Structure formats: C-alpha cells, structure tokens
Amino acid sequence: MESEPRWLDDAEQETWMALAGLLMRLPGALDAQLQRDAGLTHFEYLVISGLSMVPGRTMRMSELAAVAEGSLPRLSQVVSRLEKRGWVRRSPDPDDGRYTLAILTDEGWDKVVATAPGHVAAVRHFVFDPLTKGQQRQLGEIGRRIMRAVAPDDQCPPPRKATS
C-alpha cells in the first residue's frame, strides 16, 4: 500500500485528457470512414492490405495475425468472411501441412487498390494535416517511446517499404 500516490498535476491532467480523447475517438473515425466508403472493418482492411504488401500476396495465418495485431481465432473468422466475399482464399502450405496460407485473390487486390486511397486520405486529414512538420516528427518519437513502455520486448522492425 503506497501512502500517497503521485497524482497528475494540471498540465499532466490536460495532456492525459487530450490523449484519452484521441484514443477514444480516432479509431472510431477511421473505422467509420472505411465502413462508409468500402464496407470494411478496420481489421478486415489490415488483413487484405497486409496481404497486398507482401510478395506473392500470400501469408501464413499466424504471420498474418501478427501483422494485423489480432488473435488467431479472430483472424480465422474474418478470413472466412473475406473468403465468402471472394477477396481471399485459403490453401494448405505445400511445404508444411500444418500451416494454412491466406492468399489475396485478384478481386481482393482490386478491393485494396480501390480502398487504400480513401483510407490514407482519412489518415492524412485526421492526423497529418492538423500538425506541423515538427509535431509530426515528435509524434513519431513519442509513439515509439510509449510503445517501448507498453511492449518492451516487441522489436519494432525497421519499416519495410510498401511492396505494393
């Protein structure tokens, strides 16, 4: 039992409120854009967009789950939905039958191509346009620092070029 914890002072309180608001509202705003313009969940978009950026447009389910930051059961169900819509298909890995490959179809590719511009425009509109160049740079550094505190063991891979 700590005697008396260090509460947030006024400046910290204000900063925290701003960040909390951002955490609450920004994901919803991005989700809404994707839902409205493309009929896609943000997670669904991460899945097909992740597949689109990899050579062969193919990834193992477990690998894809890590890229999209979701659990394996969740991915499994989402891929089933995407399969029904004709954007993804499954195939057992010829090299190792335990793995399942998720493969982006041509229709799925077209969907990504049709959806991505609107999404990056939304990101630009919500995140980059309101900020100065210096703030953009600061935001990157701030994000990385907080990420290290949240997931210390997680090595952020140097961002690979979009292989679209």
Next chain:
Amino acid sequence: MESEPRWLDDAEQETWMALAGLLMRLPGALDAQLQRDAGLTHFEYLVISGLSMVPGRTMRMSELAAVAEGSLPRLSQVVSRLEKRGWVRRSPDPDDGRYTLAILTDEGWDKVVATAPGHVAAVRHFVFDPLTKGQQRQLGEIGRRIMRAVAPDDQCPPPRKATS
C-alpha cells in the same frame, strides 16, 4: 476519382506506424491493468470515477454517458452490473421523473479510492515516464489538434479540477 492520391512518404509512414501501434496497444494495456488489479473494465472505471468527481456523487444517466463517452444502452447495462456489485444505485430524479440518477454508494467510493492510485500509476508508467517534459507538452497540443480534426464541433471544456 482522384487521379493519384498523395501516399505517405517514409517519415510519415514511420510516424503513422508508431501512432497506429499506440492506438492498438495502449488501451489494451490500461484495460489489462484495471482488470488485473481491480476486476474492472475501463468503461466501468470511467463510470464510477466520473461519479466520484462530481458533488453529491450523483449524475443523470445521459450526462454520465457523455462523460464516459459511451452510448446510453451501454451505460444502462453497465450500471445494472455495478448495481449488482453494490457500487452504484439508481433513483428517479425528484425534480423530473423522466431522468434517472446514478448515485455512487459508499462502497463504490471506496472502490474508486482503492483503484485510482494503481490506474494513475499505470498511466504515468506507460505515458509520462517515457517522455521528456517537452514531449509531454507537445503531446497535449498534438492530441488537441487531432481531436479538433476528428470532432470539430466538440468544445473541449476547460479541464475542471478533480473534485474528489
């Protein structure tokens, strides 16, 4: 149809990845702390903590929903759960029977008092400790700017003192 959208350059890409990671992981980390140490959802914590900061420890349901940034049906069910646990009780507003008042019980007050220090410690650990003072100030400004882009009509009320 835009001919060719403005994609994110490398620096922007990196910034966006950092922010996206933050949006993905930070809420989960805070939720996990509350769940582990107090058996509370973040939303449940927002509800009882919101009540604890207001004179009389009483709020109308609709007002409370706005404070906790949740829908009215969601709040209704969460308050039902909190009622079962003995931390909140409901009462019709004597002034206007259409409103329902949510009232924090003494046990609920004790729960907030027992929970709050750990939560602010988690916020400090994840958000403030990794940052310099300057970055903390920048983060506040950045959050407010993005918030204005996401919810332009939303007037951020000047942060009222914690009336705990």
Next chain:
DNA sequence: CAGTTTAGCTTAATGCTTGAAGTCAGTTTT
C-alpha cells in the same frame, strides 16, 4: 516404427457492445 508430444488452426460457447423497438414521465396542443 509405434506412441507421445508439440504446434497451427478451426470450431463451439460465453460475454459484451450496438441498433431497434417499447415504456413511462412530462409537455404541448386543441
């Protein structure tokens, strides 16, 4: 080479959040 273990994925079951209809109190209209 048979049996056991491990790993990847899927399926099933539980719980929570969202959207739509329903209820009730107070207000306005005729």
Next chain:
DNA sequence: AAAACTGACTTCAAGCATTAAGCTAAACTG
C-alpha cells in the same frame, strides 16, 4: 382537460470478440 407528442431510459434481438476445447499434421522418443 384530454390527446398527441417529445424526450429519457430500458429492454430485446443480433453481431462481433475473447476463452476454451477439439482436430490435424509434423516432430520427437523409446
């Protein structure tokens, strides 16, 4: 003063996410 209406809240039905169990394929062990 009765009837219709508005607003606040609750409840019901549906959808999605997490947890636990089940299944198949490969590898390890005796």
